[in-house]
Amino acid sequence: MYSDNILGFETIEKNLKAMAFKRLIYSFISILAILFLLSSGLTIAEENNAGSFQRGLSKFFDYPVDLFKEAFESGWRWYAYVFKYLPDLISTINMAFFSTLFGAIFALLLSLFASKNLIKNQYIVTFSRRTMDILRSFPELVIAMIFLYLMGKSELPAVIAIVIHTAGALGKLFSEAIENADNKPIEGLQSCGASWWQRVRFAVIPQVIPLFISYTLLRLEINVRASTILGFVGAGGIGEALSAVIQFRYGDEIIAIMFLLVITIISLDYFSRFLRGRLIGDNK
Amino acid sequence: MEQVLNQNVIDAVDLKHKKHIRILIITGFMFMVYLIGSIIHFDLPNLAKKWNKDRASMFMLDIYAHKDHIKMNWKDPQKIDVRFEGGHRHVYKDDPTWLIRNKNNQSTIVNFDNGGQFVFFPNRVEMRNFPNINEPFIFKLNKNGKPYVDGYVGKESMLPSWMRATENKVEVRPSLYERLQVYGSKVEVHRYELGWKYFWFDFDSPLVGKGFLDAISLMFNEDRVDPKISNFNLVVNEFLENEIWHHNTVLFAMVETLLMAILGTLIASMVGLPLAFLAAYNVTPLSSIRFFLRRLFDMLRGIDMLIWSLIFLRAFGPGLFTGIFAIAFTDTGTLGKLMSEAIENTDKKDKEGIQSTGANKVLQHRFGIIPQILPIFISQSLYYLESNTRAAVIIGAMGAGGIGLHFLGALMTGNDFENVAYMAILVLVAVMCIDTMSAKLRRLLIGIEIKK
Structure with missing residues (x-):
């Protein structure tokens, strides 16, 4: 059936063995590299850490146990703390929501200029992409700290920082979604003489809007965490409350705030997964 | 007859259109109300007033002068x-x-x-x-x-x-x-x-006034500036021990931050993958183990990185361990959940094919499941490495050390803005390097980019 002069079984076997050997060598090298990284990194960590690893490990449960003990001792009063910090929590969530909204709007504008299938000018596309890269690369905290220093303590610096980061992060995802959109509706509209804006409005946006909303919801979840952390460095909300009670060592109140945070994050997770499932259709 | 049908269709379309418009108007209205309320709440109109002009101009000036x-x-x-x-x-x-x-x-x-x-x-x-x-x-x-x-x-x-x-x-x-x-x-x-004066060498150094290129050419020059040590060592030492820019402290802090991110992600993926196997129904028949692991993932993920880092800060003190474990704990939960879902989504046929050759359970998983999830696993791990680089800076600022803490310190002194800018640029460069490297690595290892 097969003529022998194409590739003999022996040659195939030889090639296969060579390939398997090569792959084995590669895996071996990468495993060695990972082990080396791990051991040397942990050695550096052990040398430069304030406390040693073993002592820390034995003390790991001390702090949570202390906190829980205090919360348990305060009894019924503990529930009042949960409600006491509810307004702070709402303020943090609102901060995240507002900045996600604004960030998404900026991201949408940026992404329209960063998609090859909408903008033919290569320079504009590259410029918008690099802009988004830079916006995305700064951790929120770095921007927020600088603005906090320049504007005094309020929620606004945190909002600005999250908007900047969100615009970059969502912009990239948005522009990828636009570039993956089906080109036929765009061409169809173009053939009837639709303007650039009409093509975007009626051919691109309807295709990508479920994906955009899904990405934005994911981002909202991340931003709630981020705005808590920014509160911790002085931007108000539940983060600031947490940092205050930690300094005063009110164990019961710390537990109350942590409880609120964990509940919020878990419920947001479920809520956004539910909404995304409905939007995109695959309820995973 | 046909006319009537068409009229019905038109009516139905019209009705749907009107409903759409109504929903659009209501959402638009609510959106506007929220927007106005928030703008008042966040005090956006007074943005210019809040802006501390003197501080801002000093800040900008210090950055470039x-x-x-x-x-x-x-x-x-x-x-x-x-x-x-x-x-x-x-x-x-x-x-x-x-x-x-x-x-x-x-x-x-x-x-x-x-x-x-x-x-x-x-x-x-x-x-x-x-x-x-x-x-x-x-x-x-x-x-x-x-x-x-x-x-x-x-x-x-x-x-x-x-x-x-x-x-x-x-x-x-x-x-x-x-x-x-x-x-x-x-x-x-x-x-x-x-300009940034004395960026390369401070003015106590014998090499003061030398630029980058001068220093490089001096490194390979045979005539020793200081007869005791070679030029190469001299240049490196004098650069690192710059008392104005503190290169050795800052660069070491940057390395610390990167180590936090890399080791944290590494530990998370090494622990997360086996746990993910145990939490997948097509691998583990025992539902109690699965339930337990699922809740464990939820807990690790739900307790935010902030809270983990606070807990670890108490146990290990400020340092690398706090950062590494805060990242590792959170991401074990995230990666474990993601990978267990990926394992459950794998194609059964591969595994059955291996089973038909008489392979045992371990081999079935090794050759039936791992090849299918490996690209997702690598892609996700690299993605988390990227986001953890930023997270490590943030955890560092909250007490774990690394570049984040130095950044906060330099900002708080209120006059070393050139150092603040230097560190911000360093963070930017490091994050971009990690992003590019992980994109390259992803392409190298799995050929195509997997969409998230």
Whole structure:
């Protein structure tokens, strides 16, 4: 059936063995590299850490146990703390929501200029992409700290920082979604003489809007965490409350705030997964 | 008949359209209400007022310029010293060329590039020859030891806008690059120049004034600057031990932050993958183990990285372990959940094919499942490495150490803005490097980019 002069079984076997050997060598090298990284990194960590690893490990449960003990001792009063910090929590969530909204709007504008299938000018596309890269690369905290220093303590610096980061992060995802959109509706509209804006409005946006909303919801979840952390460095909300009670060592109140945070994050997770499932259709 | 049907279709479409419009209007209205409320809540209209203009301009100026402080005490007018950025240890041994000491009339002249001069006398300070400023100004102390502008006592409102005289201080700022402050006890002049001076070598170093390229060429030069050590070592040592820019501390902090991110992600993926197998229904038949692991993932993920880092901070103290474990714990939860879902989504047929050859369970998973999930696993791990690089900076600032803490420290001192900018740029470069590298690695390892 097969003529022998194409590739003999022996040659195939030889090639296969060579390939398997090569792959084995590669895996071996990468495993060695990972082990080396791990051991040397942990050695550096052990040398430069304030406390040693073993002592820390034995003390790991001390702090949570202390906190829980205090919360348990305060009894019924503990529930009042949960409600006491509810307004702070709402303020943090609102901060995240507002900045996600604004960030998404900026991201949408940026992404329209960063998609090859909408903008033919290569320079504009590259410029918008690099802009988004830079916006995305700064951790929120770095921007927020600088603005906090320049504007005094309020929620606004945190909002600005999250908007900047969100615009970059969502912009990239948005522009990828636009570039993956089906080109036929765009061409169809173009053939009837639709303007650039009409093509975007009626051919691109309807295709990508479920994906955009899904990405934005994911981002909202991340931003709630981020705005808590920014509160911790002085931007108000539940983060600031947490940092205050930690300094005063009110164990019961710390537990109350942590409880609120964990509940919020878990419920947001479920809520956004539910909404995304409905939007995109695959309820995973 | 056909006409009626068409009319019905049109009506239905019309109705749907109207409903859409109604929903759109209602959401739009709610959106506007929320927007206006939030704008009031966050005080956006007062954005300009909140903006601390002086601080912002100082900040910007400090980022691209450096300054020398020239200070004279009224009690000891002969002793005028010049310090770089006003640092205690950064005193110039030899006078710079723009400072002229005149022995005859005991005056000292500070020259500026635009021709302007501040002249120190034992009992007064003169300001002269500045462009667009016709009359010279003279600053003195009155009998009570308070500073005043000669000829303007009681007429402070007549002073130009760039000069401010209060009871204890006269502040003069003809442009961004010159500044004079007269106090009851001392006079201080700030002289700004563009650039990051002493970035490569500080001025105690034998290599002061050498640029980057000079230093590189010196490294491979045979003639030793210092006969005791080789040029290569000398250049590296002098660069790292720069007392103004603290390269060794900053660069080591950057390495620490990167180690936190890399080790944290590594541990998370090494622990997360086996747990993910145990939490997948097509691998583990015991539902109790699965339930337990699922809840464990939820807990690890739900307790935010912030809270984990606080807990670890108490146990391990400030340092790398706190960062590593905070990242590892959170991401074990995230990766475990993601990977267990990926394992459950794998195609059964591969595994059955392996099973039909008589392979045991372990081999079935090794060859039936792992090849299918490996690209997702690598892609997700790299994605988390990227986001953890940023997270490590943030955890660091909250107490775990690394570049985040140094950044916060430099910002809090309120005058080392060039160091703040330096660290911000360093973080930007590191994050971009990690992003590019992980994109390259992803393409190398799995060929195509997996969409999230």
